[in-house]
Amino acid sequence: MTTLLQPPLTETFFYILLAVKEPLHGYGIIQKVEIMTEGRIQMGPGTLYGAVKSLLQKGMIALFHEDLDSRKKDYILTEEGAILLQEEIARLEELLRNGKKVLGGTENE
């Protein structure tokens, strides 16, 4: 059982974890999340930077590669991060299931 990150995961953390399944750098993460959410989430640099720091500290992501010239850093999801994501997705699926069952089902309640 993972971590010090309690559910629910904020959208910021969730989407950053998702974005770095493959190695990706800071601005790449922001762009990928914008695409994944069809423009709904346009992460600010301060928010991204703080969240990346936090996720690194907690071992959910790791530094994959640092370019020695441009100092650009690529991050990647760790095993712990992947487990955390799976748990969160399972939690969200439960919410979705029940939400659809109650609201999406019989309307004569």
Added chain:
Amino acid sequence: MSEKKKIVRYKIYFNYENEERWINEMSREGLDLVDYAVGKYTFERGTPGEYIYRYQYLSTETPEEVQEYISFLEEGGIEVIGSYFGWLIMRKKTSEGSFEVFTDDESKIHHYQSIIRVVNIVAIVNLVLGIVNVTSPFLFNRSISILSFSTAAILFIVIGSYSSHVRKLSEKINLKNNSHHIDQLKK
């Protein structure tokens, strides 16, 4: 190469949000901030509304980390106008879309809290300075005391303003998540 004319204004701000608002007003009027020193703002004439300006306070970053962050900002088309005592003044072209430094409540709260912490220290130092000098037989010292008390008072009001923002944001989060997040913030 044309040297754009520089316009200087002198002002003192205690609350960075008011300062940021003013800088953006100036930008809308066609005056772009290009340099800053305490109390002295240097502007350049430009297209009205070309830039959006934002402030950010970095409390725990080493000089190398600050440089790294600035490089990261530049990747995204953000230009850093100045970097002073942890404060970054940055700008982005309005044509490139909306510009916010913090886009979720949690990081907004963290930012306010890091600023409150520092302003608190400065306010308390001023309070102590004021108390120490208030009973002095010398007019100079008593004047320092009045100045210190005034500064402390203004700073406490500023802290009050930031704190009320934190309260409102925390309530918003509480409403959504039944206080799970407040525990997450206390790390």
